[in-house]
Amino acid sequence: MEGISRFVNCWPGLPQLWLQGSWAGLALAIGFSALANVLLLGSFVWTEWLSQQVLWGGWTALVLIWGASWFFTEKWEQLFAASQITRAELRDRVYREAQVEYLQGNWRDAELKLNRLLSECVKDVDARLMLATLKRRTGRLSEAREHLDLLQRCEASAKWRQEIEVEFAKIQRLVNESKSSEKIKSDELLSNSEAA
Numbered sequence: 223m224e225g226i227s228r229f230v231n232c233w234p235g236l237p238q239l240w241l242q243g244s245w246a247g248l249a250l251a252i253g254f255s256a257l258a259n260v261l262l263l264g265s266f267v268w269t270e271w272l273s274q275q276v277l278w279g280g281w282t283a284l285v286l287i288w289g290a291s292w293f294f295t296e297k298w299e300q301l302f303a304a305s306q307i308t309r310a311e312l313r314d315r316v317y318r319e320a321q322v323e324y325l326q327g328n329w330r331d332a333e334l335k336l337n338r339l340l341s342e343c344v345k346d347v348d349a350r351l352m353l354a355t356l357k358r359r360t361g362r363l364s365e366a367r368e369h370l371d372l373l374q375r376c377e378a379s380a381k382w383r384q385e386i387e388v389e390f391a392k393i394q395r396l397v398n399e400s401k402s403s404e405k406i407k408s409d410e411l412l413s414n415s416e417a418a
Contacts, residue, residue, distance in 0.1 A: 234291030250291070257284055313339060317349060324352060329360050347379045354389055363393050 234254045238247025261280045264272035272280070316335055323332035333356055339349040354369035366389070373379045373386050 234287055254284070254287060254291075257287075313342070313346075320349070320352065324356060329356055332356055345376060345378060347373060347376060347382060350376075351379070351382055351385060351389075358389060358393055358396070363396060367393055 233251060235244075235247040235250030235252075238244035239251055257280065260272075261277065261284060264277055264280070316339055320332050320335035320339070323329075323335060333353065336349045336353040336356070339346050340353065343349075350369050350373055354366045354373065357363070357366035357369065370386055370389055370393075373382065379386065
């Protein structure tokens, strides 16, 4: 991984593109590539294509861009790391708020917070498991089952395998109870209609 990191840091714009998907990083990486290709072609293949002054200026610009990029990449990585810490802290705060709402029985507020977390990170296993449990508790069994199915396919949910299985079992028990109560009601209606 360190070898990849060194390679990424060597190419202007690539660290921003690689780590954060930055459009500006993509533009810088493409621009740097285009300038390097033009200068290489003008210097070694079609030597009469560009004048010596243009080549000299182009190579100087290329070296300056590379040097500035190398210098600012270190600063950018520090800012990126700080923003990641801030995102993690924000995620933890929202998750704790959702837990409080859940434990107080404020299903709507808890669901809003959990959906917010999932909109920012679809693979947030903790938020998805709590949302599945919330949906089960509010009687939305098919939605709860969908969330649990997604969790089962996610590698990061390995630590919650037992809890996921327990949730599946609770949902199945509720479905069976619902079916048996519907059967009892239909049997009662049938027997009442036969008695009348």
